[in-house]
Amino acid sequence: MNADLGKVSKGQGCSVSGCSSNAVRSVSKETAAKAGLSTQGEGRRVYVCDTHYKALKKARRREERLERMRWGP
Numbered sequence: 001m002n003a004d005l006g007k008v009s010k011g012q013g014c015s016v017s018g019c020s021s022n023a024v025r026s027v028s029k030e031t032a033a034k035a036g037l038s039t040q041g042e043g044r045r046v047y048v049c050d051t052h053y054k055a056l057k058k059a060r061r062r063e064e065r066l067e068r069m070r071w072g073p
Helices: 029-034 050-071
Strands: 025-028 045-048
Touching: 025 029, 025 050, 029 045, 029 050, 045 050
Parallel strands: none
Antiparallel strands: 025 045
């Protein structure tokens, strides 16, 4: 079985505008937009480098914390 099936393992670049690093993860375009990342390209998936993935995780964590606060005491 071939282990190099995904675009990330084949050397896909980061989809964030102005970044030229190699991607380490792929996320949905909607998730990237919620995090405030301006992406380029078409399709459902965008590819992010390590730096932008860290920013994406921070934004997601902040959103989840706010959502949990609405649940109750």
